[in-house]
Amino acid sequence: MQVSGLALVLVACTQSPIKAVDDQHADLVLTNARVYSLSWDEPSPNGKPAPGAPHTPQGWHPDAEAVAIRAGEIIYVGNVQEALRFSGDATHVVDVAGNTVIPGLVDSHTHIFGLGAKLSQVDLTDVATEQEAVALVAERAKTVAKGDWIIGRGWDEGAWADRYPDKALLSHTVPDHPVVLNSLHGFAAWVNQATLDKGHITAHSEIPVGGDMRLGDDGKPNGLFLNNATNMIKAIVPSPTHDTLTRHALAGLHQMAKDGYVTVHDAGLDTAMMRVLEQLESENRLPIRVYAMLSLRDEGLIKKWIAKGPDTDNDSMLVTRSVKAYYDGALGSRGARLLEDYEDRPGHRGVSGDDYGFNQKLNAEVMKAGFQIGIHAIGDAGNRESLDILEAVFNANSSTAGNRHRIEHAQIIHPDDIPRLGQLNLIASMEPPHAMEDKAWAEDRLGKDRMSGAYAWRSLRQNKARLTFNSDNPGSDHNIFYGLHSAITRQDKKYEPEGGWYPQQKMSAEEAVRGYTNWSAYASFRENETGKIEKGRWADLTIINIDPFVLAEKDPGAILDGKILTTIVNGKVVYKH
Secondary structure (H helix, E strand, O other), X not given: OOOOOOOOEEEEOOOOOOOOHHHOOOOEEEEOOEEOOOOOOOOOOOOXXXXXXXXXXXXXXXXXXXXXXXXXXXXXXXXXXHHHOOOOOOXXXXXXXXXXXXXXXXXXXXXXXXXXXXXXXXXXXXXXXXXXXXXXXXXXXXXXXXXXXXXXXXXXXXOOOOOOOOHHHHHHHOOOOOEEEXXXXXXXXXXXXXXXXXXXXXXXXXXXXXXXXXXXXXXXXXXXXXXXXXXXXXXXXXXXXXXXHHHHHHHHHHHHHHOOEEEEEEEEEOHHHHHHHHHHHHXXXXXXXXXXXXXXXXXXXXXXXXXXXXXXXXXXXXXEEXXXXXXXXXXXXXXXXXXXXXXXXXXXXXXXXXXXXXXXXXXXXXXXXXXXXXXXXXXXXXXXXXXXXXXXXXXXXXXXXXXXXXXXXXXXXXXXXXXXXXXXXXXXXXOHHHHHHHOOOXXXXXXXXXXXXXXXXXXXXXXXXXXXXXXOEOOOXXXXXXXXXXXXXXXXXXXXXXXXXXXXXXXXXXXXXXXOOHHHHHHOOOOXXXXXOOOOOEOOEEXXXXXXXXXXXXXXXXXXXXXXXXXXXXXXXXXXX
């Protein structure tokens, strides 16, 4: 069912048509809405709705039609007539015109500074060939001064893995600018000769452990850097100023607000980024909530926070109580650590642990200081070893086990290890779009035998692991309708493959929506404040023009046509279509 996407009508009431409840007026009342509160019990591990869910043999239906809000808090959820009892002279009444209201969307693994930067860089997303990418760089070169850096991002290191570009065409076409073209997921960098010259990079340069600097037939660097070797390039690109980082942060946050998100978990923040976010919070300039995940690689920042301890409040716009660690590389660039050789590269198993800059001792100290840890783990060996590390810390210090630790991506897990996430009370923090973007080459990397534990959302739920869904932007499209469609159908934007890719791992509509709302609230210790539309909770809401619950059962492809109409944070409209 396609619900009409009529513009919202905002009306200032000149009088209260119905006597207000206890003379306590709402600031905002939403009426004529399809409200899905998610206040009923969780679905079963197989996705079956709970007995109290608004679901019948005929399908889903909303469980409320109106919401009243005062001082950033929900004060009523139910029918229109009762909601209007909270209206007064200063109340704004919004006729939602039959559109859908869900708990505010949360992207639980983002890179806001990267998203903001990408908005001003050469966008290589969906570029299919080296020639197309170089042409875009050449066009940008016409608009900047000679010698200025040109930065781009978005070419797919997984899809291009068997035809990686080198510096030749890029150097010939754009010789007068140092050029750095970062890959979609950030595990590869492609540069021209001017960049190599700027960094004095030669065949004799020291390569970080876990990195791969490709050489040409002449024995010189050919312009391609993989996995940890990308740090060689990051080290020579001029660091953005505080003002530039501030612009990137605000651009990224406002984009997320426009796209329906009320909260982001920013994964891997360093000292400079935290300084920007702390200033924006102090100036009351954060448009949406930020749950900060500090980078374990920034040891100075981590030691400062260990001494200070994690934030204990939940309602600040910036809350810091989590740390992001990096255990292995990416599957596309063959950096993910596997238990057995890559199917398409015998003798190679990826990189992990100390070889990928993972500081196990500091990780344990962070956990003992009370922080939540989120370990980036992609391959089946990377995941197994990460689970072993967490379990060892739990055994050595039982107080660390209750901090809702997370495996970021949890992409390829050996079937023997899937039950361990539930047993250890861990959260699998996963990206439904990754499965759709990786399906073109994932089997080539793994072989069919290892696919049973790949992107295995249903298997994880059946084994009592908690899930949270996200985009890992700017590495993937964070459009919520793409995310929901990926989770529900296991199909890409072209509705392929028919029936879905490994369809036994599909999510129900309810599970998909929960993955981006109240399951993500749990992942940040906020399940009592947000994630459901209930009296007493934060007024963080997202209004969309489709009903994904109904469409999932009747016309799932139409979910991709959804649009964000309004984003409400703390009772305030931060975006309106």
